[in-house]
Amino acid sequence: MALIDDTHDILADLIAFPTVSSDSNLELIAYAADYLGELGARTHVMIDHTGHKANLFATxxxxVDGGIVLSGHSDVVPVEDQDWSSDPFRLREADGLLYGRGSCDMKGFIAASMAVAPRYAAQKLTRPLHFSFTFDEEVGCLGARQLVDDLARLELRPSVAIIGEPTEMRIIEGHKGCCEYTTRFTGFEGHASAPDAGxxxxxxxxxxxxxxxxxxxxxxxxxxxxxRFDPPWTTVQVGRLTGGVAHNVIPxxxxxxxxxxxxxxxDRLFVRSRIEAYVADELLPAMRAVSADADIVTEVIGEVAGLEPVDxxxxxxxxxELTGANGADVVAFGTEAGLFQAFGMSAVVCGPGSIAQAHKPDEFVSxxxxxxCLDMLCGLERKLTA
Known part of the structure; x- marks a missing residue:
């Protein structure tokens, strides 16, 4: 059977695991670990502190040091309130397009990586080939942050990372950082007829x-x-504001x-220092003039470094060399690549599918x-056997 057909079948299995970031990914990780382990790969399943999430690092x-990492995140975004034409957790193919949650972001790359694994397991490699499948990229790259710490503990030192986010197989050598926060406000409730008392x-x-x-x-x-970014400046965006219980209650x-x-x-330090000063100098004094228990607390969900273009x-x-690309681009969306780079690896982002399809209903990869992607991954042979 052709590699593309193997990839299709593996992708169908991966999509069937509903690995929304709020839920466990352990079944998918066990599936991938068993698959690669049966090929003779040395597998490390790294459980997080909750016991419900895990990374897989297989070799x-x-x-030896200096291996090449094929990296993808196993989690996907939710499907609630999206109008899908079919079950988002069941692969559907039509007109050469493979539909399903995570098909392009980024289980397509994981499936392709697993499909080529038997090819490399049958060869005498002189350079390690690593498979890195992480958890919770969509909510702050939490899995990759744990992974690099675990790699340091295990004294594993790969030198190259290919992160297969959907880029339409373009080479991405740089992207902005991604910092996510939740700021919680504690006030003093009361009747709406006396707003100054609350x-x-x-x-x-x-x-x-x-x-x-x-x-x-x-x-x-x-x-x-x-x-080189579009837009060229640092951006700030508010995703959700939640509070209050009724029209006539001071929240x-x-x-x-x-x-x-x-x-x-x-820029990150500029925003954090300015907003923290605003809280300390203006908001909190005004709140605590009414209630000493009033408070404002910011939780860091994730502060992920950008991928810096380097010569x-x-x-x-x-x-x-493998894709024939003549250049490399930068993008505004974030990935785990900056964490691999900070760990000491050279890194690029390159994978199948378009970011325009990610997070949307009827997500697909062609x-x-x-x-x-398979052509690129098969081309690694001369880098791993020379």
Whole structure:
């Protein structure tokens, strides 16, 4: 059977695991670990502190440093309130397109990586080939953050990482960071007829959001002159504001989910320092003048480094040779690549499918894109057996 057909079958299995970030991914990880383990791979299943999530790091070839990592995240975004034409957790094929949640983001790449594994298991590799399948990328790259710590503990030192996010097989050598926060406001409830006697958590949250929007505008003037990103500046976005119980009750609690995509570390520090000063100097004193128990607390959901374009990038050279690409791009969306780079690997993002399909109903990846990915992965042979 052709590799594309193997990939199709594996992808069908992967999509059938409903690995939404809020749920466990253990069944998928066990499936992949069994598959690669039967091929002779050395597998490490790394359970998180909850016991409900895990990373898989599996290796074919010699136990030496300098291996090549094929990396994909196992989690997917929710399907609630989306109008799907078919069951999102059952692979459907029509006109050369493979539909299902995670088909392009990014179980298609994982399936292709697993499909080529028997090919490499049958060869005498001189350089290790690693498979890295992580949890909770969609909610702050939590799995990859744990993974690099575990790799350091195990003294595993790969040198190249190919992260198979959907890029239509374009080489991505840089992207912005991704920082996600939840800020919680504790006020003082009361009757709406006497608003000055309470601390309205929703109103203070709105003031906080307004300050974030002011900082968002200020960031536009801080865009580096040579920035290749679109937009070229650091962005700030508010995803959700939740609070209150009724029209006539002063709300005692509110929360704001927001994110920042920094071009530079200096921008991240600029936003954090300005918003923290606004809270300490203006919001909290006003709230506590009414209630000493009022508070504002920000939880860091994830602060993931961007992928910095560098002149000397072995991963870029390898993928360019395999795909025939003449250049590399940058993108605004975030990936786990910056964590691999910070660990000391050269890294690029390159995988099948389009980011335009990700997170949407009727998400799909085409067979043609999967075949292009398989061609690239099979081409690694000369890098692993030389």
């Amino acid at each position: 074919l070839g010699p136990e 601390v309205n958590a929703v109103e203070y949250a709105v003031r906080y959001v307004a300050r974030l929007m002011e900082l968002r505008e200020a960031l536009k003037a801080r865009a580096p002159a040579a920035s 005692g609690h509110c929360s704001v989910d927001w994110e920042m995509r920094p071009v530079t570390e200096a 000397d990038n072995e991963a870029r050279r390898i993928v360019a 067979r043609d894109q999967l075949q292009s």
